Amino acid sequence: MNTAEVFGISLIVFWGLMYLLRKKLEGKGFQIYPFLLLWRKNTRSEWFPKIARSNWYKLFEKIGVGLGIISLISGIALIFYVISEFISPKAPQSAQLRLEPVIPGVTIGINQLPYILLAIGISVTLHELAHAVSATSNNVKVRSGGFLFLIFFPGAFVEPDEEEYNSSNYSVRLKILSAGLAVNLILAAIFFPLAIYLPPMLSQGLQIVGELKNYPAYNSSIPVNSIILGIDGHSIHTSTQLETYLHRGGIQTLTLLFPNGSIGNVSVNISDPQHLLGVYLTYYFPPFIYSLLDFIIWMFTINFSLALFNGAPLIITDGGKVFNELLKKLGVNEKTSYLIQGIITMLFISAILLSINPLQ
Structure with a gap:
């Protein structure tokens, strides 16, 4: 039995246990769905108010809106580019840009899983924290927050007070939505040069x-x-x-x-x-350097992916919400916005299916 099979069986056993223990877990604040575990808790209404109301954070929010729109446009462009590469290939198949999902033992080695989970945990937490701080910056209370576990991917979320958020003006909503995307784009920009220049320096x-x-x-x-x-x-x-x-x-x-x-x-x-x-x-490299570099590479990959694909208008993403706000400002109704997002979501799924190339 290879490591991929062991991983798959372990995953099935884990979710089987979650299902059997769901009643006890629900009593402790957990919500159990098929391959999704949620833990939600009411949280403080303000997050790091000194930082949130500082001048430098206000500047970050303004830049963040621009970065959020860049993420949205880049996400759309990447999806269309990948589709076009398969429809009319201009390079050998092995050199085509792909949108392969991260599947341990199938598209990546099992040995990379610890670095992926650590990078996702850090990146998603910082992403959601940025939403919370921006809500505080714009006087919107944070109602609740929590953690999630989807299949084997960790995650986090915060929920601003819905009434206060919906009654806030257009620029406030854009700042709150874009803050997380901006953090991921900035982290990707930090880790990209590290991934490029550290290997020859540490070799x-x-x-x-x-x-x-x-x-x-x-x-x-x-x-x-x-x-x-x-x-x-x-x-x-x-x-x-x-x-x-x-x-x-x-x-x-x-x-x-x-x-x-x-x-x-x-x-x-x-x-x-x-x-x-x-x-x-x-x-x-010495063994610990391999671990460091693997973590750096995944920090870039995860944050770049979050910035582009969470930035793309795919109905449930931050980019989808930003897209709604932008079209609403242009006088386009929400129904049309969701129709466009549905089409882009189908193209995104198609790009992934075309890109899957299992490890040999």
Whole structure:
């Protein structure tokens, strides 16, 4: 039995237990639905009032409305772009942009699940917290809040007082709705450069993950999974550094950490006109660095996804509510807004179905 099967069975057992214990859990404030667990509690009416009413937060809210609209437009554009890629492909199928759902053991490895859950938990909590603080900033009471668990994804929510929210003006509603989207977009912007620039900075060498026959590495009997630590006495951390030294050609000495844990030197003859070693490489890090980088990558991925897909007008999303407000301001009735959102939602589902590409 593989890990994906174990995960699937564990999930079924978990939700089976939730169903059996639903009466006891409902007595403690939980609500149990098929594959959805909710815990709701009345909460304080104001959240961090000093921050909420500060000048810098007022500025953030104004910028946040712009970021919320950017998220909405970008979400729509991405959905249409993915659909167009499948209708009229301009690149090989493997290079097409996809909207694959996160399914452990199917579209991603089970080993990534802890980082995904941590990133989702942090990102969604900060998203909802921004809604609550913006409600306080605009004198709308927060009625309740809570946590949810959907299939295996954690989440959070806050609920402003419905009467006060509906009676507030257009700009107030936009600020409250856009605050969460803005936080996710800002977090994505913070973690993107970290994901790009940290790996070469933290690299301890280059791991050989594949070799080409009849090239120097293969001819020198260098084992796959060996780690290149240096060349001719120079430390190597990036492929660019390695290419610089290989370009000199001739016989060169690689310092390697072998799969068995030993360190040694191997001479290679770089006689190919293109000065190729004939290997496929990836960065090598100590184990805790791999964990850090996985978390950073998922923080970017989750926040970017939340900003675009929660920003897209998909009926139940923040973007759908922002879309309603914008069209209402233009004199378009709510029925038409929901019709447009329904069409975009169907396109979004179609893009996901076209994108699913299970792990082999």
